[in-house]
Amino acid sequence: MQAKNGISKKERILDAAEQLFARHGYDGVTLRKIATEAGVDVALANYHIGNKRELFEAVFVRRAELLNQYRAEALTLCEENAGADGPTVEQIIEAFLRPLEMAQETGDDGWQHYLALVAYVNNSPVWGKELMSRHFDKLIKRFIKALRKALPNATDKQLFWCYNYLSGALTLTFAQTGRIDKLSRNACKSSDFQAAYNHMIPFVAGGFRSVCGEQG
């Protein structure tokens, strides 16, 4: 079924759910609010997708594969452009992060809501482990492998802890809480993606190098 603007009711439900779950978390949202926001009947989500939990997961899944694809392509590209030694830490981190910046800068609010949802899930003791692992670990292991090659003295323990810090830095940035704006008296703005990623790349790369060492 297509509405005049070409967006089906099912999509409208997913969009509304994405936005609301991102802001208020799973328990802070009711199917009624989602239905109202989407301009559809309360029971329609259940009809198209299933119960509340299945709706949540459907929202989470919807953009995950696309994101994995963008990042996989970026990594492949930077590996092809590098010599036999493989890409540098900076290049790998850049391949990991820039696709996210691109997604946030499309002007499609949906991506911003989605990434804020990822921030919620990643930091949730309830959802984080299972949901993030299921959808993102395969790709992340590819990045870790590339980093291992770029940092030949690194132990796995070092690499994975560093990844953890990267993940936290990144997802707090996704969340766009506005706190950094306030703390810095507007020297930084949560909504300034370019600044966020331009600083994050050297920060994270420097962090990896500092922990993992470069000399034997």
Next chain:
Amino acid sequence: MQAKNGISKKERILDAAEQLFARHGYDGVTLRKIATEAGVDVALANYHIGNKRELFEAVFVRRAELLNQYRAEALTLCEENAGADGPTVEQIIEAFLRPLEMAQETGDDGWQHYLALVAYVNNSPVWGKELMSRHFDKLIKRFIKALRKALPNATDKQLFWCYNYLSGALTLTFAQTGRIDKLSRNACKSSDFQAAYNHMIPFVAGGFRSVCGEQG
């Protein structure tokens, strides 16, 4: 009123609320669950503290000042031990982080729950800005000031973005989601605080140095 074990019912309510809010967020917890967990009547939280929102804030406030005190002392100490140039980046970051490790290692589950709650609040678009700023910004500005001295070429924008990454890395570690355990096939454990902080300090310090430069 003191129970046999010396913990008042009000404290028991705060403890239960702390644990449950940390795991499930504000909306994922009911006053009834808190009361059951604390072994008290449903209406008692209302009597001692107020409504649900006031209870949430009371939990958040309870340990905030103590935490600020620990960290302020650590910073003061490292400033006193340093020469006229002030402490190094590593020393400042260490003063910022070690008190948290100490709190987590006391064996008092309460601190672990509290810090997981901070992770929730810090990443929440609803709570993050207001609540974190109100209780922690004053102290953080002291740390930023020390970092500005240690990194004389840094702009404010650089310093605050770097702080943002530090904050994200730290709070994801607080959240103890167990994801890093799974991703790393147990090379890293969320519950291994020593490893978490021992790696985080050089990671963050390296990140600051890399972004803010050290040469004129």
Next chain:
DNA sequence: GTCTATACCGTGATAGAC
């Protein structure tokens, strides 16, 4: 002053009729 039992009223998830 501290605490419990209970009742009120709104809201929510979901199933089944249409």
Next chain:
DNA sequence: GTCTATCACGGTATAGAC
């Protein structure tokens, strides 16, 4: 696809016990 009934649950006020 939609409307509606059901039944459970949640926040909170109040009355009164100790």
